[in-house]
Amino acid sequence: MSAPEAAATPDIVICPGGPMLVRGEHVVRAADGTEHRTTRLVSAICRCGSSGVPPWCDGTHKVLPPKRRP
Amino acid sequence: MRLPKPRGPLSEQVFTELLDRPHSSPAPAADRADSPDDAALTLWALYELAYTGFDEVDDACEWDVELLRLRRDLEADLEARLRARWPGVPDYEGPLADALFAAIEAHDGPSLAAYVRSRASEEQVLDLLRLRTLYHLKEADPTSWVIPRLPAAPKAALVELQYDEYGGGRPEHVHSHLFVRGLEALGLRTDRGAYVDDVPLEVLEQNNAMSLFGLHRRLRGAALGHLAAFEATSSLPSRRMSQGLARLGLAPEMIAYYDEHVEADAVHEQMAMRAICEALVAEEPATEPDVWLGLFSCLDLEDRTAAALLTTWGEAA
Numbered sequence: 225m226s227a228p229e230a231a232a233t234p235d236i237v238i239c240p241g242g243p244m245l246v247r248g249e250h251v252v253r254a255a256d257g258t259e260h261r262t263t264r265l266v267s268a269i270c271r272c273g274s275s276g277v278p279p280w281c282d283g284t285h286k287v288l289p290p291k292r293r294p
Numbered sequence: 295m296r297l298p299k300p301r302g303p304l305s306e307q308v309f310t311e312l313l314d315r316p317h318s319s320p321a322p323a324a325d326r327a328d329s330p331d332d333a334a335l336t337l338w339a340l341y342e343l344a345y346t347g348f349d350e351v352d353d354a355c356e357w358d359v360e361l362l363r364l365r366r367d368l369e370a371d372l373e374a375r376l377r378a379r380w381p382g383v384p385d386y387e388g389p390l391a392d393a394l395f396a397a398i399e400a401h402d403g404p405s406l407a408a409y410v411r412s413r414a415s416e417e418q419v420l421d422l423l424r425l426r427t428l429y430h431l432k433e434a435d436p437t438s439w440v441i442p443r444l445p446a447a448p449k450a451a452l453v454e455l456q457y458d459e460y461g462g463g464r465p466e467h468v469h470s471h472l473f474v475r476g477l478e479a480l481g482l483r484t485d486r487g488a489y490v491d492d493v494p495l496e497v498l499e500q501n502n503a504m505s506l507f508g509l510h511r512r513l514r515g516a517a518l519g520h521l522a523a524f525e526a527t528s529s530l531p532s533r534r535m536s537q538g539l540a541r542l543g544l545a546p547e548m549i550a551y552y553d554e555h556v557e558a559d560a561v562h563e564q565m566a567m568r569a570i571c572e573a574l575v576a577e578e579p580a581t582e583p584d585v586w587l588g589l590f591s592c593l594d595l596e597d598r599t600a601a602a603l604l605t606t607w608g609e610a611a
Contacts, residue, residue: 233450239564240392264458268561276533281560283529286399 241293243268243281254279295487297339297348302332308364309339312351321360324367334498337368338490341505345432346486369506373513376503376591383586390575390582391567394519394589398526403597404604407531410538418607419542423482424489425497425603429504430473431486434459436508437521443511445577448518451569455521455562469554476548496602500595507588515581518574519588522566527593528559 237245246252246269250262260279268281271294275282285293297313300306304327311321327333342348343356355361386393410419434456441452461467474484483489507517532555539549575582 237564237568239568240389242564243560245561245564264462264558264561265454266458266561266565268557268564277557280557281529282533282556283560283563286395286530 238271239268241290242285243271245269252279295342295346295348295485297350298335298487298490300332301335302328304328304332305336305339308336308361312339312348312355312361315358316352316354319360321358321364324364324371327368331495331498333368333371334495334502335490337365337372337502338498340365340368341502341509342487344505344509345435348487369510372499372502372506376506377587379594380587380590383583389572390585391572394522394567394571394585395526395563397586397589398523398593401593403593404600405531405534406600406603407534407538409604409607409609411534411541412538414538414542414607416542416544419538419544420480420482421607422603423477423480423548425493425599427473427477427482427484427486427489428493428497428501431470431484433470433473435470436504437517439508440514440517443514444574447573447577448570451565451573452518452521455525455565455570458558458562469551469558472547472551472554476545476551479545479547494599494602494606496595496599500599503591503595507591513584513588515574515578515584516588516591518566518571518581519585519590520592521588522563522571522585523589523592525559525566526563527596529556529563532556532559 233247235247239245246262246267247265248262250267252260252262252267252269254260255273255278270278270281270284272285272288272292274284274288274292276284297309298305300309304322304324307322307326311319324333327336339348340361343351343353343361347353347356384393384397386396406422410422414422437452438456441449441456444452457463459469461469461471465471477484504517504520507513507520532552536549536552536556539545539552571585575585
């Protein structure tokens with residue numbers, strides 16, 4: 225009997241009301257056209273559009289009214 | 295690191311005995327402490343034996359049974375007080391991670407970072423940074439004790455988070471090292487324990503709670519709940535700290551330390567809530583109450599530190 229196959233860990237995770245987590249090395253092109261290389265194993269990309277350090281998340285979504293959260 | 299100044303009869307006697315060991319002799323009873331400060335400082339020093347120890351103390355003291363007995367009694371008292379302050383698991387619906395985030399958002403406490411951003415003087419900021427050395431110079435270490443005690447999913451996620459705390463393989467990026475660079479640039483001391491004589495009871499308790507949760511497998515849920523609250527109350531306050539330091543024209547190296555936490559902890563909070571706490575509770579449901587205990591204790595202990603410091607500065611907390 226073979227062992228059950230473990231579910232693969234997703235490379236991209238959408239956090240409800242928060243950022244998109246991306247695992248691995250990527251270059252992200254921000255809305256303003258600038259390009260940013262990831263620097264950590266897992267990076268959080270802003271989805272609310274209000275981050276002070278785009279394209280990365282800085283937690284700002286938490287102070288937005290629930291309706292404006294992604 | 296050198297032993298701190300005693301704060302009462304218990305710490306006085308224990309520090310004297312630490313210098314005498316490895317000669318085995320009975321350690322004093324916990325009730326010899328004549329104040330909460332005396333008990334907390336003694337426990338802090340006993341915990342430090344498990345981290346990097348003291349220059350003048352034999353490393354074997356870490357596992358001295360008499361000292362461990364005393365530590366256990368002091369820990370039992372600390373844990374009982376933390377549990378007594380905790381209101382218990384709240385009612386909630388939906389995913390645990392969302393409920394944990396919501397509980398933190400609903401929590402309203404005094405904010406040192408908000409004060410630093412808008413009003414603190416340079417001397418007050420330096421005071422705060424001296425107190426923060428107690429944790430930031432061993433940043434992430436108390437949580438590392440938990441790793442071997444976890445099932446696969448939360449273990450993998452916690453290691454991923456800790457790897458980032460520890461610089462992603464680059465010593466110059468280790469968070470505690472970034473803090474050291476900031477301290478150096480500000481002309482502050484960078485050796486562990488340099489400012490322990492200056493820290494109030496609340497900071498010792500905050501530090502001891504992290505070691506308590508981290509060192510006891512039984513309390514792994516509390517350690518991870520504490521981690522989740524710590525990470526989830528870091529990004530936005532770190533931004534405020536960065537802005538306050540910039541307002542005062544303080545060292546760019548220390549600003550960089552806080553800027554790193556704005557980004558890093560926006561990742562870590564998601565991992566801590568979803569991939570760590572939620573994953574732990576999914577596999578070990580009995581740990582859930584302690585996850586909430588750890589979360590509450592983190593917020594409550596920081597509130598008490600903030601209130602104490604703001605009072606010292608003559609501000610209503």
